Amino acid sequence: MRNGLMLMLAAALTGCGSQPEPQAANTASAAPKETGYIAKITALPPRQLNGVLYRAIDDAKQPCQGVAAVTRQADRKGKPVWAVRCIEGSAWLVALGDDGVAEVTGIPARAGG
Numbered sequence: 001m002r003n004g005l006m007l008m009l010a011a012a013l014t015g016c017g018s019q020p021e022p023q024a025a026n027t028a029s030a031a032p033k034e035t036g037y038i039a040k041i042t043a044l045p046p047r048q049l050n051g052v053l054y055r056a057i058d059d060a061k062q063p064c065q066g067v068a069a070v071t072r073q074a075d076r077k078g079k080p081v082w083a084v085r086c087i088e089g090s091a092w093l094v095a096l097g098d099d100g101v102a103e104v105t106g107i108p109a110r111a112g113g
Helices: 001-013 037-042 048-057
Strands: 068-075 079-086 091-096 102-106
Touching: 037 048, 037 079, 037 091, 048 068, 048 079, 048 091, 048 102
Parallel strands: none
Antiparallel strands: 068 079, 079 091, 091 102
8 A cells, every 4th residue: 555655646746747856966975855755745835735645645545525724743753744634624644754655644633623
């Protein structure tokens, strides 16, 4: 399932018209994570980012009729995290790794809300 998710996220990026960045000719050390997949995702315009996050939720076979709101959260374990609220009211946390693998977890409902 992870390989399929990675392929679908990669396809989402290529469908968005993203072009590979030219590599610097002189790189003495390994590039930080911010220069790979995560950097491309965080640089996307909001609608394209919503599409990537929706696909991650859909690929995880979780209910979401469409993205209503997205809020960037604090990074967790070196991965960027977004809180996604879907149109029908479900809510998800989506953490993306630099390898393109997404972790989708539910956000518990608040009491009285």
